Amino acid sequence: MEPLSKATLRETREHNERLVLATIYEGGQDGSLLSRADVARRTKLTRTTVSAVVDTLLAAGMVAEVGRGPSTGGKAPILLTVPDAARVLIGVDLGDRAFAAAAVNLRGEVLHRVEVPSEDADGPEAVELALRLIGEVLETADGPVIGIGIGAPGLVDTTDGAVIQAVKRSWRELPLADIVVSRFDLPTYVANDSQAAALAEHVFGPARAANLIVIKVGEGIGAGLVLNGSLFQGDGFGAGEIGHTVVDPHGLACRCGRIGCLETLASVPALLAAIEARIGRPMQLEDALDASAAGDPTIRAAVVEAGACLGRGVGALIGALHVRRIVLAGPMAAFGEPWLAAVREAARGSALATLAGDTTIELGGIEDIVVLGASALLMTRELGLSLRPLQSPRREPTLGRPPATVAPRARAGVLLRTGAQRGGGG
Numbered sequence: 001m002e003p004l005s006k007a008t009l010r011e012t013r014e015h016n017e018r019l020v021l022a023t024i025y026e027g028g029q030d031g032s033l034l035s036r037a038d039v040a041r042r043t044k045l046t047r048t049t050v051s052a053v054v055d056t057l058l059a060a061g062m063v064a065e066v067g068r069g070p071s072t073g074g075k076a077p078i079l080l081t082v083p084d085a086a087r088v089l090i091g092v093d094l095g096d097r098a099f100a101a102a103a104v105n106l107r108g109e110v111l112h113r114v115e116v117p118s119e120d121a122d123g124p125e126a127v128e129l130a131l132r133l134i135g136e137v138l139e140t141a142d143g144p145v146i147g148i149g150i151g152a153p154g155l156v157d158t159t160d161g162a163v164i165q166a167v168k169r170s171w172r173e174l175p176l177a178d179i180v181v182s183r184f185d186l187p188t189y190v191a192n193d194s195q196a197a198a199l200a201e202h203v204f205g206p207a208r209a210a211n212l213i214v215i216k217v218g219e220g221i222g223a224g225l226v227l228n229g230s231l232f233q234g235d236g237f238g239a240g241e242i243g244h245t246v247v248d249p250h251g252l253a254c255r256c257g258r259i260g261c262l263e264t265l266a267s268v269p270a271l272l273a274a275i276e277a278r279i280g281r282p283m284q285l286e287d288a289l290d291a292s293a294a295g296d297p298t299i300r301a302a303v304v305e306a307g308a309c310l311g312r313g314v315g316a317l318i319g320a321l322h323v324r325r326i327v328l329a330g331p332m333a334a335f336g337e338p339w340l341a342a343v344r345e346a347a348r349g350s351a352l353a354t355l356a357g358d359t360t361i362e363l364g365g366i367e368d369i370v371v372l373g374a375s376a377l378l379m380t381r382e383l384g385l386s387l388r389p390l391q392s393p394r395r396e397p398t399l400g401r402p403p404a405t406v407a408p409r410a411r412a413g414v415l416l417r418t419g420a421q422r423g424g425g426g
């Protein structure tokens with residue numbers, strides 16, 4: 001028999017580390033802590049292997065021992081946890097109106113956040129602005145940073161972290177991850193902002209559903225799809241790009257060059273334009289929010305109309321995918337109940353009743369959803385950490401490994417890398 005190659009041994013060790021770490025992170029069904037014996041049972045690894053891996057993780061500070069569980073006859077077992085602060089994630093939101101970056105812990109809590117207006121930043125200047133912001137938040141990071149996750153506008157190739165096209169920033173074939181890596185030498189992942197939002201709900205949200213759609217409505221409209229517990233991006237990363245679906249061929253010109261895209265009817269700029277047409281003067285989003293909250297009938301009517309247009313798009317998604325949990329996020333969601341009611345009514349009215357009847361459409365409760373989603377992207381890809389959906393069957397040890405097509409940028413020893421070892425990759 002041929003001996004296992006060094007590479008195979010290293011892969012096996014990395015695989016076991018990820019599996020054990022993910023199992024400890026998730027804990028029991030009720031979130032309870034696990035012992036080494038529990039981990040061995042769940043992972044089907046031997047007790048010896050689990051003990052060795054746990055020793056490595058303890059030494060790296062990725063795992064800690066916290067008290068003892070109930071005894072089942074013998075000595076009470078030591079319980080294990082992944083400390084929230086074991087590693088720091090840097091999450092970045094390259095939003096339409098502001099860029100935000102935050103240091104986030106392993107449970108999705110924002111530790112420190114910085115923000116800068118981004119409305120007018122364009123091309124390379126916008127990239128430089130993002131780099132400055134990332135540098136700023138890195139300086140405040142209190143603990144070993146595992147990398148940087150970025151939610152970017154437009155079409156993003158998540159395998160190499162390049163922005164294929166983002167009209168708002170005049171970016172085309174922008175190798176964003178490579179640029180960030182060359183500046184900071186940390187593993188960097190980039191996803192479309194709506195897809196990041198879906199990951200935030202999936203990894204840090206309350207529901208733990210296997211299937212989930214998050215629709216982000218701001219200057220643009222995009223949906224992020226989590227199907228069978230994984231981000232679904234389609235054949236060319238564009239799954240969920242519903243904003244530029246033509247819904248009114250006789251409608252208004254869209255910034256993409258077409259006529260009557262969903263964005264021209266249901267986005268924030270579309271709403272503000274509709275309000276201006278109704279009242280004869282321009283209005284800022286903040287003022288529109290106030291007027292709607294105060295019950296102004298003209299503003300409310302425009303909000304309801306925008307919601308109804310979105311709702312018909314949501315109905316089409318329900319028909320295509322029959323996903324039962326749909327979450328609405330982004331600046332438009334601040335209109336709250338009147339807008340949500342309009343979206344729900346139109347969605348239910350435009351999808352097959354049986355399908356629409358068991359779908360919930362709700363406003364997302366996660367603040368800073370793109371920052372957290374970008375952090376979740378980093379955490380799942382780099383550490384394999386996530387919470388498995390409750391209702392789906394348990395999967396065997398492949399779980400927690402990144403899809404084979406995803407190559408992390410600036411890869412160094414995955415779990416044991418710390419901020420202090422930057423640049424010592426191997």
Ligand SMILES: [Zn+2]
Pocket residue numbers: 243244245254255256257258261263
């Ligand atoms: Zn368009």
